[in-house]
Structures are given as structure tokens and as C-alpha cells.
Amino acid sequence: MRIRPSSLTARALAAVGLAALGTASLAGAGPASAATGNAHHGVKPIHQGVHPLASSNTLKVGSSATQGVVSPTPKVYLVFWGSQWSSDPAGVAPDLQNLFKGLYGSQDTWGTILSQYCEGVAKGTSNCGTKGTHVVHPTSTPLAGTWFDNTAATPANATAAQLAAEAVKAAGHFGNTTQSPNLNAQYVIVSPTGAHPDGFPSSGFCAWHDYTTSSYGNLAYTNLPYVPDTGVDGCTTLTDGRALSGIESTETHEYAETVTDTWPSIGWNGGGGEIGDECENLDAFVPLSTGSFDLQGLWSNSAAKCVTHG
DSSP: OOEEEOOOOHHHHHHHOOOOSSOOOOOOOOSSOOEESSOOOOOOOSSOOOOOOSGGGOOEESOOOSSSSOOSSOEEEEEEESGGGGOOTTOHHHHHHHHHHTSSTTTOOSGGGGGGOEESSOTTOSOOTTOSEEOOOOSSOOEEEEEEEOSSOOOTTOOHHHHHHHHHHHHHHTTOOSTTGGGTEEEEEEOOTTOOGGGTTTTSEEEEEEEEEOTTOOEEEEEEOOGGGGOTTTTSSOOSOOTTHHHHHHHHHHHHHHHHSSSTTSSEEBTTBSTTGGGTTOEEEEEETTEEEEEEOEEETTTTEEESOO
């Protein structure tokens, strides 16, 4: 499942307000045309779901393919979409950059959870062992690029197609114009405060990820709304009063799911969904070299439970 549900309260929803009717027209998306690879389905309710920690949650690979199952060497491209980013009241942009700048090396024991998953093994595999091509724990920051695309305002109510087109535009901006670099790239399309991408927040999600086809190959991308607009403690199980905890929890959920199910849904899924869906009820405040962040728990086949460290 690709949708991260929100823990919005009625007070937070009222504070955000309903999205204005209509969508802004999309400027040209560059030389590649975007078309969503799959429909968004499996939407969860607004409340956090509870997944039983049972064998049915074990993740299994959905395809024997050698591409698009996982991202062996993950590269993250943060795209702060729209001229509205001149206003960032919660400090989302520097926070997300610092999160990914610290998500590597020996101090990052959360990211090591992903190393047990691989591609190029038989469909239905649940234990890669030494077979296949495994996700490699980064030895340097996975943040490969940051772009403030302020050429125009982001649509007030961006559609999934417009989000996909922005991912294609970003791939061109970063020079990833063939399939090869896009086997490991994920484009995180971060919308500004006050925007309602794909109906956020009334659509009942915190974020989702998907892939789109283009002349640059298949591109993995995330729709990451301005989660602090949900209010303090929205989209996280922590109640620490931090405005940024929810977006950190949400983005680490989506990052891990994109790494282990890069082109949904041929990657790793279980009885409770993808690696992050399994563990929505587990968050931990984890120190990295660049600060401490709210990282969401992930399902570990080797531990047979949700964990926050490998």
C-alpha cells in the first residue's frame, strides 16, 4: 500500500481549511511526458491502523526483476515546488535536508534495516541471504540534490498527474535523463504551506509514493505535502510538541518504501502492506550526525517485527 495515513484531528483540519475548487494549469513538463504508472489505491483511513505482528506481515518480493524492485544505492532529490517556498514557517526545507544529510554511516542504525532486502531473486522470496543485489547502506549522504523550483507557483490543488510531471521536470533539472541513474533516484516533491496536493489533508493521507513513465525511464517519486499544516503531532505517534516530527516520520516512511518497492508494486510487500505500512504505530526520536529526528519504524523480516534499528 502506498498511502501514508494522517492522524489529523478535527481542530487541525479546521485550521487547514478546505482546498479551493479547481486546479491551476500545468506549465510544460519539459521534453519527457509524464503518465502515472499505477493508480493510487489501498487508501487507509485517517486514523492510524494497527497491524498484528504475525507471520502474514513477512515481506516477500513481488517480482524476479533485476530493476525497479529495490534501489540498491538510494539517491534522494528534494524538490521544493513553487514560488510559495519564500514562506516556510515550520522550517521544513532545512529540516529535510539535514535529515538526509545525516542518514548514512555508522551513526545511522535505522537505515541498516533496509540492507536485508534485495532484487534479482525469485518472486516470493522472503530471505535474500547472500543472493541477489541488496540495498547498500550509504557511506555518505543519500541526498543527491536539492532544488527550489520557484519558476511559478505550485497549483493550489495539484493532481497526481501534475506531481508526476514535476518529478519528470526534476529529473531533467538534475541531468538524470536516462533510465540508469533513475534506477536509484527518488524525487520527493515537497509542496509549500497552504497547498493541497492530491486533496491533502481532506483526502486522509500524510503522503504517498508512486512511479511515472517518461522518456527518461521510469521515475520514482513522492507526494510530500506540508505536513505541519495538520498541526503539532499530526502524522506521528509521538506527542513531543515538535512541528516537524510528523513530516520527518512521514518522509522516512516514504523513503524506505521507495527504496524497497521502487516501482510499486513489484517490490517488497506483506500482509500489512509495504515496509512502512506495517509499522505506522512505531516512531522513535533518533540522533544522527546532523541532529535528532522522528524516524518511523520499519518491518524487519530478520527480526520478524517492527524495529527502529537494524
